[in-house]
Amino acid sequence: MAKKLVIKVTAGADAPERCSQAFTVAAVAVASGVDVSLWLTGESAWFAVPGRAAGFDLPHAAPLPDLLDSLLAGGRVTLCTQCAARRDLTEKDVIEGVRIAGAQVFVQEAMADDTQALVY
Numbered sequence: 001m002a003k004k005l006v007i008k009v010t011a012g013a014d015a016p017e018r019c020s021q022a023f024t025v026a027a028v029a030v031a032s033g034v035d036v037s038l039w040l041t042g043e044s045a046w047f048a049v050p051g052r053a054a055g056f057d058l059p060h061a062a063p064l065p066d067l068l069d070s071l072l073a074g075g076r077v078t079l080c081t082q083c084a085a086r087r088d089l090t091e092k093d094v095i096e097g098v099r100i101a102g103a104q105v106f107v108q109e110a111m112a113d114d115t116q117a118l119v120y
Helices: 016-031 042-048 064-074 081-086 103-110
Strands: 004-009 035-040 076-080 098-101 115-119
Touching (some): 004 103, 016 035, 016 064, 035 064, 042 076, 042 081, 064 076, 076 081, 076 103
Parallel strands (some): 004 115, 035 076, 076 098
């Protein structure tokens, strides 16, 4: 089993089930002791902004704010540089603990030894 998990979530409220699946898998992995890095890209980029996860609702799914809190506490959450720029988001606009980084960092993480990468 991979010791590290890198998850890129491209969906937000536009594809709620896919978005929720990514956050759920990431949070379960963190709870299981896996080193997790969650990347917010595309429409999921908005969840880096304080309060935005609270507006996400999907029946029979764990609340997105709770999943995000567990990821911030036990893993890493990264907002894609280009996605942030397209939405006029800077480091001052995002939740404390969310970093902004680009493709080079994603590739480094995804290609590291003992790492599994997933894209939702």
